[in-house]
Amino acid sequence: MFGRSKEPVNEIPGLVESAPTPDLPGGKGRPTPKRKEAQAANKRPLVPQDRKAASKAARAAQREQRDREYKAMQTGDERFMPAKDRGPVRRYVRDWVDARWSLGELFLPVAAVALVAQFALAQTAPVFAFYVIVALYVYVLAAIVDGWLLWRGLKKRLIAKFGEKAVVRGTAMYGVLRAFQIRPSRMPKPQVKHGQKPA
Incomplete structure (x- = not known):
């Protein structure tokens, strides 16, 4: 009695057709990955496999950062100065x-x-x-x-x-x-x- 009608109202036969959905611009063009696949792709090891290479790369990055900061302190370039001096x-x-x-x-x-x-x-x-x-x-x-x-x-x-x-x-x-x-x-x-x- 109070339920929604199961039959479509004011529907003319022949006019209602399943129109093809246009391709939206900016679509990713691939299916959304499942949760398990996304989680597996985001997993990273807490400890790198080659610890010596990782520590060497970290030291090199720190040395480069220090050199950049020292040069900025000499020239007055605030972009690369430590945060306390900017x-x-x-x-x-x-x-x-x-x-x-x-x-x-x-x-x-x-x-x-x-x-x-x-x-x-x-x-x-x-x-x-x-x-x-x-x-x-x-x-x-x-x-x-x-x-x-x-x-x-x-x-x-x-x-x-x-x-x-x-x-x-x-x-x-x-x-x-x-x-x-x-x-x-x-x-x-x-x-x-x-x-x-x-x-």
């Missing part, structure tokens, strides 16, 4: 630090001279040796204050140029640690000269 924010931080004279970049030479002087004066003039160590500690404190001032000014510029979300965790350490490196040893290599601050 992006316009990190590039701006590097350029800002490299364009500024910092007390931190002279810390290692000053510390080396102070230690040599301290050892040389320890026997002959211990008072002067003590003053050398005190001067070194004063220099360290001044370099830390200079690094804090560097980050304070840089943070304002980053917010103004890229917005609040650009200053993520680790950006301050990235800039300050670079400021404490000797300029020729900085990686990626500086792309600006002293005084050539980014806009």
